[in-house]
Amino acid sequence: MMLFQHGNLRVRKLEKKDNYLLAKWLSDPTILEFYEGRDNCFDLDKVNKVFYASEDNEVKCIVEFDGIEIGYFQFYRIDDETKKEYGYLDENIYGTDQFIGExxxxxxxxxxxxxxSMVKFLIEHKKADRVVMDPQTRNTRAIKCYEKCGFKKVRILPKHEHHEGKYQDCWLIEYHK
Structure with missing residues (x-):
C-alpha cells in the first residue's frame, strides 16, 4: 500500500517480500556504521523477528526511487514517557528513522x-505538531541533510544510544511547523 509519492520518490508500507532487502541492507557495514551497528548484522531470520514479528506502533515502509527499492523509513507517535524525557508537553509528536540502503x-x-516529503506527510495526514529524530552526533552527513530539511538541533542526549559496544551521544532535533 502506497503511503505517499513525490515525483520519482515513492514510500509504501513494508511487505513480507521486502525481508530480503532489509537483510541485504542491514548486513552492509556501510549502512550499519550509523544504523544498528557493524557488530549487529542482520540475516533473514533476524529481519523477520525484528521487523515482522514485533507488535510495536511503528509504521514500517520501503522507499523507492524511479521504481527501484532503495531504502527504509519508519515513523511512530512519540509516547508520553519519551515526550517527558525530551521535555515536550501534550503535543502530537512523531519520530522517524530512515536510511538509504543502496x-x-x-x-x-x-x-x-x-x-x-515525510515531514509534509506527517503534518498533513497525521496532524503532527512536531517531528523529532535523534541521530548520533558523529553522523554529520545525516545531520546536514536534516538541517537542510528544516530540522533544528534542540539539545544533546548524552550516552543515548548503545552502538558498537559503547554509548553514543545523540542530537535531539526537531521540525516544528
Missing amino acids: VEYWNKGIGTLLVT
Whole structure:
C-alpha cells in the first residue's frame, strides 16, 4: 500500500517480500556504521523477528526511487514517557528513522527529498505538531541533510544510544511547523 509519492520518490508500507532487502541492507557495514551497528548484522531470520514479528506502533515502509527499492523509513507517535524525557508537553509528536540502503543513491538529494516529503506527510495526514529524530552526533552527513530539511538541533542526549559496544551521544532535533 502506497503511503505517499513525490515525483520519482515513492514510500509504501513494508511487505513480507521486502525481508530480503532489509537483510541485504542491514548486513552492509556501510549502512550499519550509523544504523544498528557493524557488530549487529542482520540475516533473514533476524529481519523477520525484528521487523515482522514485533507488535510495536511503528509504521514500517520501503522507499523507492524511479521504481527501484532503495531504502527504509519508519515513523511512530512519540509516547508520553519519551515526550517527558525530551521535555515536550501534550503535543502530537512523531519520530522517524530512515536510511538509504543502496549506497549509490547517497549524495544525490534523495535523502533530502525523502525527509521533506515525510515531514509534509506527517503534518498533513497525521496532524503532527512536531517531528523529532535523534541521530548520533558523529553522523554529520545525516545531520546536514536534516538541517537542510528544516530540522533544528534542540539539545544533546548524552550516552543515548548503545552502538558498537559503547554509548553514543545523540542530537535531539526537531521540525516544528
